[in-house]
Amino acid sequence: MLQDLLSVLSGSLVGFILGLIGGGGSILAVPLLYYVVRVGSEHLAIGTGALAVAASALFNLLTHARAGNVKWQCALVFAAAGVAGAFAGAAIGKRVQGELLIGLFGVLMIAVGLLMLRRRSGGNTEVRLTWRLVPRLAGSGFAVGGLSGFFGIGGGFLIVPGLIVSTAMPLINAIGSSLVSVTAFGSATAASYALSDLVVWRVAILFILGGALGGIAGSWASKALADKKQALNYVFSGVVISVGVMIVLDGLRGLFHAFGPVT
Numbered sequence: 001m002l003q004d005l006l007s008v009l010s011g012s013l014v015g016f017i018l019g020l021i022g023g024g025g026s027i028l029a030v031p032l033l034y035y036v037v038r039v040g041s042e043h044l045a046i047g048t049g050a051l052a053v054a055a056s057a058l059f060n061l062l063t064h065a066r067a068g069n070v071k072w073q074c075a076l077v078f079a080a081a082g083v084a085g086a087f088a089g090a091a092i093g094k095r096v097q098g099e100l101l102i103g104l105f106g107v108l109m110i111a112v113g114l115l116m117l118r119r120r121s122g123g124n125t126e127v128r129l130t131w132r133l134v135p136r137l138a139g140s141g142f143a144v145g146g147l148s149g150f151f152g153i154g155g156g157f158l159i160v161p162g163l164i165v166s167t168a169m170p171l172i173n174a175i176g177s178s179l180v181s182v183t184a185f186g187s188a189t190a191a192s193y194a195l196s197d198l199v200v201w202r203v204a205i206l207f208i209l210g211g212a213l214g215g216i217a218g219s220w221a222s223k224a225l226a227d228k229k230q231a232l233n234y235v236f237s238g239v240v241i242s243v244g245v246m247i248v249l250d251g252l253r254g255l256f257h258a259f260g261p262v263t
Contacts, residue, residue: 003037003038003203004202004206006036006037007037007202007203007206007207007210008206008207008209008210009210010028010029010032010033010036010037010207010210011052011056011206011207011208011209011210011211011214012210012211012213012214013028013032013210013214014028014029014032014052014053014056014207014210014211014214015056015059015060015210015211015212015213015214015215015218016214016215016217016218016221017214017218017239019060019063019214019215019216019217019218019219019220019221019222020218020219020221020222020225020235027109027153027157027239027240027243027244028239028243029045029049029052029053029153029207030045030046030049030102030105030151030152030153031045031243031246031247032049033045033048033049033052033203033207034102035250037203037207039200039203040200041098042098042099042101042102043094043098043152043193043198044198044199044200046093046101046151046152046153046189046193046198047152047189047190047193047194047196047198047199047200048198048199048200048203048204048207049152049153049207050152050153050186050187050189050190050193051186051187051190051193051194051199051204051208052204052207052208052211053153053182053186053211054182054183054185054186054187054189054190055186055208055211056207056208056211056212056214056215057156057179057182057183057186058179058183059211059212059215060179060215060218060219061176061179061180061182061183063215063216063219064175064176064179064219064222065176067176067219067223069172069173069175069176069177070173070176070177070179070180071127071167071169071173071176071177072177072180073128073129074127074129074133074137074163074166074167074169074177075163075177075178075180075181076180077129077133077134077137077138077141078137078138078140078141078144078159078162078163078166078177078180078181079141079180079181079183079184079185080138080141080184081137081138081139081140081141081142081145082141082142082144082145082148082155082159082181082184082185083145083184083185083188084142084145085141085142085143085144085145085146085147085148085149086145086146086148086149086155086184086185086188086189087149087188087192088146088149089145089146089147089148089149089150089151089189090149090150090152090188090189090192090193091149091192092149092150093149093150093151093152094192094193094196094198096150099251101150101151101152102247102250102251103247103248103251104151105151105153105244105247106243106244106245106246106247106248106250106251107244107248108147108151108244109157109240109241109243109244109247110240110241110244110245110248112157112158112161112240113157113236113237113238113239113240113241113244114237114241115161117234117237127167127168127169127173133166133167136165136166136167137163137166137167140162140163140165140166141162141181143162144158144159144162144181144185145181145185145188148185148186148189149185149188149189149192152189152193153185153186153189155181155182155185155186156178156179156181156182157236157240159174159178159181159182159185160174160175160178160236161174163177163178172222175222
């Protein structure tokens with residue numbers, strides 16, 4: 001069945017991006033499920049994507065953990081605060097029109113991608129959780145979790161800069177640590193959508209299988225790019241901005257058709 005094949009291929013791409021940059025998987029999952037796999041509605045794409053990305057993120061988290069890229073204490077504080085925000089955000093997001101959600105999603109992606117293009121220092125490789133960092137991590141985690149739940153995404157493209165700003169950890173550590181929150185936020189959002197019967201389970205399972213394969217290749221690429229300093233940051237930003245522009249342009253076309261001049 002064509003939809004099954006597209007689900008596996010789309011999942012492979014998402015898994016590769018998650019393994020490569022620790023974020024962007026859910027950014028791609030929602031558009032792929034909606035425009036390529038064609039699950040039906042925007043909300044079905046969001047619910048199904050959240051489940052698939054959470055599972056793919058968990059697989060990639062194990063890979064990054066074995067490589068020593070995860071700052072566990074900081075990651076767990078960030079994730080715990082964010083789960084509460086994700087449930088709140090998902091409850092609000094399900095009440096917003098699907099087309100508006102997709103359009104806002106694209107604008108947010110472009111803004112974050114541009115911010116991530118700024119050149120950064122190497123970061124503090126010895127960062128450890130302290131009482132000074134706890135409120136920063138908790139505040140950032142709750143805010144990012146709320147946006148994650150609202151847009152139905154794992155939120156890695158927001159979590160990575162959130163961890164860097166809160167702790168000054170290097171990008172490669174922020175990527176590995178972000179997968180703790182991507183898994184937690186995606187699971188919380190998926191649970192909320194599943195309770196509203198907004199998950200296509202067959203597609204989600206095939207998407208996850210594809211994501212596991214793509215994640216292996218993405219993790220290898222991540223390790224190679226980490227040695228090239230700013231290259232990984234450019235890849236991250238390029239993926240986010242490119243897909244964001246595509247979504248915004250599609251939304252503008254929709255508005256033109258809906259409100260264009262009457263002939």
